[in-house]
Amino acid sequence: MPAFTPHRVHFGGDYNPEQWPEEVWAEDVRLMKEAGVTMVTAGIFSWARAEPRPGEWDFGWFDRVMGNLADAGVEVCLATMTASPPPWLSHRHPEILPVTAEGRLLHPGSRQHYCPSSPVYRAHAVRLVERLAARYADHPALSMWHVGNEYGCHTRQCYCDVSADDFRRWLRERYGTVDALNEAWSTAFWSQAYSGFEEVLPPRAAPTFPNPAQQLDFHRFSSDALLACHLAERVVLGRVTPGVPVTTNFMPHHKPVDQFAWAAHEDVVSLDFYQDPHDPETHLGAALAFDLMRSAGRGAPWMLLEQAPSAVNWRPRNGPKPPGAMRLWSWQAVAQGADAVLYFQWRQSRGGAEKFHSAMVPHGGTGTRVFREVAALGRELASVPQLAGSRVAPPGTALVQDWNSWWALELDSHPSTALSHTERFLAHHRPLFEANVPCDVVPPDRELSGYRLVIVPSLYLLSEETAARLTAYVRDGGHLLVSFFSGIVDDCDRVHLGGYPAPLREVLGLTVEEFWPLAEGATVTVRGGTGREKGPIREARGDLWSEAVRLEGAEAVARFDGGELDGVPAVTRHGYGEGVAWYVGTRLEALATRALLDTVREGAGVGPVLPGLPDGVQATVREADDGTRFLFLLNHGTAPARAALPRPMRDLLKPGGTAEAHVTLPPRGVAVLT
Amino acid sequence: MPAFTPHRVHFGGDYNPEQWPEEVWAEDVRLMKEAGVTMVTAGIFSWARAEPRPGEWDFGWFDRVMGNLADAGVEVCLATMTASPPPWLSHRHPEILPVTAEGRLLHPGSRQHYCPSSPVYRAHAVRLVERLAARYADHPALSMWHVGNEYGCHTRQCYCDVSADDFRRWLRERYGTVDALNEAWSTAFWSQAYSGFEEVLPPRAAPTFPNPAQQLDFHRFSSDALLACHLAERVVLGRVTPGVPVTTNFMPHHKPVDQFAWAAHEDVVSLDFYQDPHDPETHLGAALAFDLMRSAGRGAPWMLLEQAPSAVNWRPRNGPKPPGAMRLWSWQAVAQGADAVLYFQWRQSRGGAEKFHSAMVPHGGTGTRVFREVAALGRELASVPQLAGSRVAPPGTALVQDWNSWWALELDSHPSTALSHTERFLAHHRPLFEANVPCDVVPPDRELSGYRLVIVPSLYLLSEETAARLTAYVRDGGHLLVSFFSGIVDDCDRVHLGGYPAPLREVLGLTVEEFWPLAEGATVTVRGGTGREKGPIREARGDLWSEAVRLEGAEAVARFDGGELDGVPAVTRHGYGEGVAWYVGTRLEALATRALLDTVREGAGVGPVLPGLPDGVQATVREADDGTRFLFLLNHGTAPARAALPRPMRDLLKPGGTAEAHVTLPPRGVAVLT
């Protein structure tokens, strides 16, 4: 498997020269040098230009683009050009168009207008990739492959007849017999038993809730259908250019694609992340997504393959990144393990749907704040080549995430449809981030023994095998925190019988007798124990959820106070084997979650990267092969922040500076200390 | 017509053994006995199991189920199994699938995925019922038939081409000639005159408001199309098992099905009612629905065929029933005339769309609060067999309800689209309920002479015949209260010309010159008269609606104060013949409506079941054939309530207790006194 081993943190962006006359290209290369660009991603939307009519190829212009870049020493992450089929393809083959659950046909005119299961689309895509790989296999500019683009961004699932056929094929492979499918899908309910696979359909719009297991499997199938598109191209590249690393750009908090499953096929994991400058907590979402990327790649450096130099254009209201924000958020990616900082896109489009998306070279040209900040970051990254290849120091804490559980958690017909997988993960990641406690985000089958603390936030779908591994993890001395509505169903969305959460009852030392979801806007009071029971929570509010917990070995750390559940345990602690298992039965407000997690991780012996930091300062450590440790400090707050260092250290971003025992970061300030 | 004459109030629930392996069935029967179950409803969703492939029958398993139940002495309300067609039927006959007004096809995967007009569906359903009836006609467990299930719950109306054909047939039968249809539908407006029936369509999505009479007739047709499905099965049962009573489960506040028209075909009327524990007024909606059920059955005992033991799963957030609530609300049904208290369902499903719907036997088994409360209620009902067959004492008050008017009232293109039929009925029923004044809910053609007070809340569609009957009712001494926007249109949604509400002007003694609907959030002040005019209202707020009333014999009891209608009558009273007619021209706030109705019914000589009860206590009386009167007291409040009884009485639910002159009910407490 070819490795991604850059000599420095890459810097650059998507390059779409086909939008501009050839005379602009020379300026492009000149400005790239000025901006410190080392890598561009080219060709993402070039299919219609490269194959203007079926089987008619035009690569001459692209040869010149590649030549220019090679001459300038800019590496190319070459796209396979298959993200947006040209109009002629859907015109000749309208059967490639996707269809929604409501039966609405999605037409060409934007992008990603293909059914992922379409053999016609796949065949044309592969034919193009064959040509492309053969032509540029030995080109000096070729550095990496970028397959497809943002899989599942718009067309998350397709419900057309072609997809239906492919879904049936997938089900046959999964279940073998229709009896097994009937069993897995609980079709005895509502008279849904199939007499043959040919009767099965995607969960199209129905009079009321479609079968949940059918919906769950359709999520799985849809991720796999996109993956099959990806692999069809990837196989060609692996054959034709075996030494060139391959990636595709994942999206953050992105439900359609099981990124743990996909990451196994990537030589390097990549992410697109678009902060919302109108959201003061946008860096928190980034922090979680970055940790997930790094963990998906098992700790190896990853690529920030797209971000905006400033504003985007696709939210209802698109604020620009204020001065310093783009630099701060770029360094956040590096601090959390990225070895590439790229943008969408190099030059701002004059027309089309993204002309108001910021670019490295804005409409207003180089005499703009945006270009100045881009070029400054380019220079800055060039000054610290030693960062490349270093890895984030292995965290002692892990959050367990599972796309299967995500899909199942957010199905309809639940005790409460207000539960959001992403909200639940952010709520548990945030107190770690704020405390500067590094953490991984791992799939349920990842080895856990290396972690001191494992957190399981509302992992609704949990196999007995995983539950057994979590139980053993605690028995052997691990610390575990589980929050409500975890361990409820098996892989087929069938309830684990015997009292919720049946497979975790032993390790948690309790049973949940009844779910007690709260009405919109309703809250409960949670009060901590007194005397011996005195724990991390004095009094806190919960909302969204409560439940009737019955202790079976665990002790109550806090209880509901008032209401129908007055006196019922809300937070519990269970010493089990060598370890400890905690449980939380409501959605605690943020401060209480922070206090609880501080207590839990202190018990687990998990500390921050650097203690005593002011609020809003993020700290991470990357370690180089030679043992050098780089301490990153980032000030996400609005006030200057002064931090005491463990020893006098030098800020690599201040060339010529001396080692100091303290560092003061202005708002949006960054230091890389060693 | 076979009668429903249980020897005690039935207790039990839906039983779906096909969801469980056969070894569980023995436990089922054992636990049913433990829980005091006397009746189960079986087979509702068994079609796919009973006919796994077209024409291939498998009743052996069901024979064993029926045998087990017979052996245990549990009566079976046997479902006709037609509620959810098996996948093979829609696979072979996709033309049975329903289509929405927007042209969206509804697919299998949930339930009720059939076009009610489909001859294919009906033929397959009838074929199944023939088999079923023949097989179990003489089975000792067979006690009743349950035809279909919750007709119109999800598929309320179908707009497909099959339905269009059937709609045209229905119209030909109704109107005879296309000229008559043109006249009835006022097609001279907007150039809509048809030259032949073949041009007529359902009111599918159109550029703007479809013809209102077309919409109204489509509501009628759709109720009739569902009824035709029902009757196609019912006819078979009446022929094969003439002595077995037949029912189907109505839904509360359910617009698609004209329950008065349907009730004529039922041997006993049944209702499903699912309280929302998050709604502190959920018992008020139940009270209205229960009164309607009893009235639809002309006072005979009815069946609560489904309720939840605790939480449901289909609202966005589903709270459980807190301790005592299920018992209280079950007794409320009995207090209002039910002779059966059944649940959905016996054993909580492990998979499928309703696995989080509570059941008599929860996922957690019998060691749960829910099972304990269920079994306790089972024992309690067993202790009072004498209640069965008694009837609610005939009320002196009636609310007039008409599905035709409901359909018409909520059409588009009205003075205000914010009028809700159900809200209007709840607003008029609530002050009676709170005052413990029993009332019936009757169709417009019901004989009224037995009532002292008749209430007509916003009965927009009112025929001249009904208006004449109401007029005669008052002339002969009746008391009548009419609220705004009543008597506006005829059966074809054509305005009664000559000043609103033309056919009621004489009895009300007024004309409404203009409607004056209020903007969202706007209110009007209503002020009562002074001196001689001094009436029930001092000062009150109205919203939603106001209007310009011109007195023509009536006197103003309250007038609008301020605004454009300053001084215009808002509430009027008209002595007419031997009776009195009241009119209300705005939506009064609840307290004012209560004060007004108290005055009106006092004038009519209609009093409460028991005077002087604390707020929140419901009182009803059932009378047995032998003259025994049972006084039910139910505390819907959150505080203990002490009630003075008319004489020392004994609480049947406290065996061994002595007769007392007072009873104190805890919150959610119930007493059955005699």
Place this chain on the structure above:
Amino acid sequence: MPAFTPHRVHFGGDYNPEQWPEEVWAEDVRLMKEAGVTMVTAGIFSWARAEPRPGEWDFGWFDRVMGNLADAGVEVCLATMTASPPPWLSHRHPEILPVTAEGRLLHPGSRQHYCPSSPVYRAHAVRLVERLAARYADHPALSMWHVGNEYGCHTRQCYCDVSADDFRRWLRERYGTVDALNEAWSTAFWSQAYSGFEEVLPPRAAPTFPNPAQQLDFHRFSSDALLACHLAERVVLGRVTPGVPVTTNFMPHHKPVDQFAWAAHEDVVSLDFYQDPHDPETHLGAALAFDLMRSAGRGAPWMLLEQAPSAVNWRPRNGPKPPGAMRLWSWQAVAQGADAVLYFQWRQSRGGAEKFHSAMVPHGGTGTRVFREVAALGRELASVPQLAGSRVAPPGTALVQDWNSWWALELDSHPSTALSHTERFLAHHRPLFEANVPCDVVPPDRELSGYRLVIVPSLYLLSEETAARLTAYVRDGGHLLVSFFSGIVDDCDRVHLGGYPAPLREVLGLTVEEFWPLAEGATVTVRGGTGREKGPIREARGDLWSEAVRLEGAEAVARFDGGELDGVPAVTRHGYGEGVAWYVGTRLEALATRALLDTVREGAGVGPVLPGLPDGVQATVREADDGTRFLFLLNHGTAPARAALPRPMRDLLKPGGTAEAHVTLPPRGVAVLT
């Protein structure tokens, strides 16, 4: 071109006798005389009655209607009857039905259910118009033609295959070659290049944002497709009845139809306007719409072809017009240049979708407030025949409006999708209206030299030619005010490169370096200069938008205070040539906009019609050919208003009154002074 030269201001309404039995018609004519009716619009929805079956004509009944009206001296504005095709047409030709962008077919049952591009619809419409024109060409009642009705009211755009074909034809005509289309649509973006016209589709529902230039052209095409329907009929009328003026009724603030382009084809411009009595600012929207109508007709008298006598029926909640409001708002139209005040409709329908729309003769008959107010206005208008033919005195101010820019401004994928064209225009028109400064609303190609002040509110799409004309206008001494997001793109929605707003930078003396749209609910503070810079604004709030302006010759009149843009110019002034150009970079609150515009127009030497008027009083002047000036004063406020007149004047609406130097208007009062 035949002229519209009424001898007095016309009064009347839509007349739909086909809804009533013939015996009502005699009463109609009698009541028309009583109400002072001089003109009716007849036949709008008579197609199904006139051609009950294909090619079978029935005009006899309409002959009698026309005869009755002629006998009574009522002029007929004869509709072409094509607004709503009869059921037989769509039954035989379902391909005429329109389809939405989502692929939803719109069915008959309401009105306007035709694809504007349908050759079948057009052929049938033209055949009908030929018949109609030939039959009534010489009828004494025929006064005008009313072609179609409210084009684009419901079916704004059609996306069916017929429309797709017509769109391609339109594109071929516009662009000639597919290369030119690719260039214009920027199809290099997202791989959208077409290899032939046959691949092009309407912007149907797609996975994400469809190509913006495609969307923009589809707006243009759709307006043109409706216009083609209109012209197909108009051509017949011009041939058969060359001397009869032709009109069609425009709708206010109506995006689908480019009224400037259409007005060129009308002999007189007409408007339907339905005030919302629940909206206290409804007269402001009317004022803008009326100014636009007059300007579209280049100052000639226009017709208020429809208004409601009182309530409408198509809003969610429809308040009636309180006493005096209908008179006031009718006079507002006349004051702003109308020579006809007509209603929808003469007699209130008994059935159909608009039976609750008020009419001149209500359901309650003539003994109603509505009829009394209608008849009173009829008498009043009859008393001032000298108003007819007079024209509003030419304004010194113009707002520049462009349907192309409207369509482009509200496309998706913009910096902020919260910008509304209509809101922006209302916000700039209101301060002129409140100051009684008359203004025109003109297209970008209108000659500007006659104006002292030109206002350009957020004219996003602006050609270089228009920009050059605006620049020359200022250079030659004009005063110009431009608000943010103007001059951004060309006719193909391609950004003008070189710094925003490139083609206006010279005249404005500035560059906008970055857009800085605000989050929902967020505001900015704007503070005026001190000392020499002291301008119209001290401190004001802005919302929705801000931006980073860089001065290049202009001076800052106010700056952002605080936030990321602290100190950046928010309002600028640029002396350029002989004139002045102002720029506004945020959405100022109303008071600040008023203060700014007062300053700007004082600088431009533009004053009010009459100074010193109380708030809420509208003043306009119409001038007759003989030099007589009519001063209209209308009190839109809720309190009496006393106005000082420039000299003693006589109120024409108070016959017998004497000339006075002051006039006092009650709330909703009107005076016509001379």
